[in-house]
Each structure stands twice: as C-alpha cells, then as structure tokens.
Amino acid sequence: DAGITQSPRHKVTETGTPVTLRCHQTENHRYMYWYRQDPGHGLRLIHYSYGVKDTDKGEVSDGYSVSRSKTEDFLLTLESATSSQTSVYFCAIRDGGAEAFFGQGTRLTVV
Amino acid sequence: GIQVEQSPPDLILQEGANSTLRCNFSDSVNNLQWFHQNPWGQLINLFYIPSGTKQNGRLSATTVATERYSLLYISSSQTTDSGVYFCAVPNTGTASKLTFGTGTRLQVTL
Numbered sequence: 279d280a281g282i283t284q285s286p287r288h289k290v291t292e293t294g295t296p297v298t299l300r301c302h303q304t305e306n307h308r309y310m311y312w313y314r315q316d317p318g319h320g321l322r323l324i325h326y327s328y329g330v331k332d333t334d335k336g337e338v339s340d341g342y343s344v345s346r347s348k349t350e351d352f353l354l355t356l357e358s359a360t361s362s363q364t365s366v367y368f369c370a371i372r373d374g375g376a377e378a379f380f381g382q383g384t385r386l387t388v389v
Numbered sequence: 390g391i392q393v394e395q396s397p398p399d400l401i402l403q404e405g406a407n408s409t410l411r412c413n414f415s416d417s418v419n420n421l422q423w424f425h426q427n428p429w430g431q432l433i434n435l436f437y438i439p440s441g442t443k444q445n446g447r448l449s450a451t452t453v454a455t456e457r458y459s460l461l462y463i464s465s466s467q468t469t470d471s472g473v474y475f476c477a478v479p480n481t482g483t484a485s486k487l488t489f490g491t492g493t494r495l496q497v498t499l
Contacts, residue, residue, distance in 0.1 A: 320491040377437040383430050
C-alpha cells in the first residue's frame with residue numbers, strides 16, 4: 279500500500295466550527311490532492327498542491343483552504359463548517375504523471 | 390475541462406458471470422486509471438493504463454486512446470467484486486489533476 283494516512287477517519291462537528299483534516303505521506307511525492315465524494319457526484323477536486331507552499335484551487339474550493347508547509351503533510355481546513363460540507367474526504371498523492379494513490383478517507387458530518 | 394462518462398451506472402450479476410464496464414472521455418489523455426471502491430469505502434487501484442491492454446487475474450482493461458474510451462472486463466465474477474468502479478483521467482496542464490466518472494455500481498449475487 280502507498281504510504282498515505284488521513285486523520286481523523288471520522289469526525290462529527292457543529293455548524294460554524296473550524297475543522298482541519300490532515301493527509302500525511304511517506305512517499306515524498308510532489309503532488310497531493312483533496313477530493314470530496316458525494317452521492318451522485320463521484321469524486322470532485324477541492325484543492326491540490328504541486329510542492330511545498332504551492333497550492334491551487336479545484337472545482338469545488340469554496341469554503342475550503344489548504345496548506346502544505348512540508349512535503350509530507352497537506353492540510354484541508356473548513357474555516358466555518360456548514361451542513362453542505364458533510365461528505366467523505368479523500369486525499370491522494372502522485373509522483374509526476376504516474377499513478378495516483380488514495381488514502382482511506384475521512385467521513386465528516388456537520389450537524 | 391475533460392468530461393468522463395461511465396456505463397452502465399448499475400449492474401447486477403450472478404456469481405460466475407462476466408461483465409464489461411465502459412469509460413468514455415471527451416479529450417485526448419496520456420493515461421487513465423481504474424479504481425474499485427469496496428463496500429467499506431476504500432479506493433483500490435486496479436489499473437494504470439495509458440493505452441493497450443493489461444490483465445490482473447480475472448480483471449483486464451483496455452484503453453483505446455485514439456477513440457477516447459476504456460473498457461474494464463471482469464470475468465467469473467465473485468461477491469467480493471461488488472462495489473463501485475471508477476475510471477479517472479488527468480486534465481491537461483501541471484499537476485495532472487484527475488477527473489472521475491460517476492462510477493458503475495456492481496452487485497454480484499450468489
């Protein structure tokens with residue numbers, strides 16, 4: 279298995295609170311991605327990173343921010359969680375144009 | 390951006406049957422991946438297949454990049470094959486962001 283770990287695996291939070299999800303890799307891959315998975319939509323890209331401190335928006339970035347201060351860690355922050363952000367979040371890594379690997383996912387519920 | 394369509398959306402098979410899942414994409418790509426999402430939600434890499442055919446046990450995949458489609462074949466299906474199958478292709482530009490199809494949900498029954 280690719281060395282990629284997401285934490286926490288499950289979280290329930292209240293509307294309006296900040297939440298940070300962590301993705302940690304041991305592969306030293308350059309690219310890291312955050313996706314969300316919702317019924318009827320498949321997986322959609324939130325943000326991605328192409329190096330330390332180099333990040334960019336995906337197709338569903340509103341309400342999310344990211345940071346990558348080290349190669350191995352990519353953080354996804356919901357500044358003020360809303361019910362529409364209830365979802366399963368996946369982190370992925372890849373090296374150049376090669377195969378992408380996904381973490382085990384984080385199930386987030388905003389109540 | 391690139392569009393990815395998968396068919397059929399749902400499929401029910403009896404154990405031992407064969408099936409073909411299709412992935413169409415709207416633009417030229419230089420690679421394509423197939424994933425299996427098991428009932429526990431884990432995304433498992435099946436194939437990384439820019440073109441041609443690859444086989445892994447009872448599963449094989451063929452990508453015809455010039456015609457913008459890929460096929461995933463499952464032979465002698467087993468109940469453990471149940472889940473959702475996704476194909477994903479990279480957008481052009483840096484970072485090769487993957488765009489996913491909406492998946493084929495497969496249920497294999499006894």
